[in-house]
Amino acid sequence: MHKLLLPAAGLLLSLPLSTTVALGQSPAPDSARTATAAPQTMFKLGLDVAEVTGSWYGFAVPLYLGAERPLGRHFSATVDVTSSIGFRRKPQLAELSGSLGVRYYYNQARRQRLGKPTQRLGGTYLQAQFTNTFNRTGLWTYPTEGPAYFSHQPSAELFWGWQRRFGRYGFVDAAAGLRLLPNWSYRNSPEPRYRWQPEIGLRVRAGLAF
Template identity: 35%
Template structure:
């Protein structure tokens, strides 16, 4: 009888709790699934500004034009976790306005380049399994780009070169380049981006420019070593 009375009191208390809107906690709850970490590189656009030091090695002293500071501005847009489109502008500022060729005054911007292309960041899953650098805008990549070099050079109409006949002219060399490269984060605000490859174009260039001409086809090498501030 005492057991029956106790059970009846428990049922009445439960009914009163439900009627008054109180909730009864379950005896046990399943553990919540861990929340996926936020991706701080999930932005679709990467903007970077820095120095492409390989251009200084390539151009330094060419045709009497002095050493230069190679400033680069680039924008990369992510289409997919592995594919991006990018544009890059290189501006090589001269450290001196006078070259060694007939003391001709050189422009502030003797050389520069514009590149437009796409990148494929390969083996992202493998790098993640191996706990190596991966993610948005990070990893090893293959790239194809349309690239145009601009540079000023001294020319004379004949073999005899009087000082007054020397002219500083501007030339353009367009090429299609295939590149292999790698991009890595250096902390949260900086990037290293290095690439190398080969290009082919229809315009003949001087051998000092870094290419080899055979008939109408010009083959050239491409090298980039950049450290950038990137957001």
């Protein structure tokens, strides 16, 4: 009798495994594992081409350094630093700015539904950010020697933009939008009045991303 019971017990023990395979409870696909993987931070180094300026007295080249980290599927946090170097007789710091922002890549889900390729931290986006800018005064006037003085200019910004990776390390990030700058006015009042002044913003950044 025990010779008959042993095969039957083995058959019963194998039923849960065979039932699991039959019901399609297979290991998670690669796409699911990719979706739950730890996010990666993208670092960017290049030029802010739209901020290049020049005149009879000299020119300034803005160097750009940024970092962007995903926040969920379609959002990301950004940190940007731009240092504009002015050239007149010798290189001098003309402007320094730092920004903190949040981006929403709104077109990725639609492209995925249509079967089109998408990039991590790439595509069209909306961005809100706050920027602090320090401008050097008197850089383009004579003389250029002496202590450096900087004026502080904060701004709140809203941009619509497009970012894309090219090749293994290249990137382009172009955006246009609206800046709100604080403006102190003494008009019809002995005390300064504080108000926000709108301004069109444009940026075109290109360089290396890794």
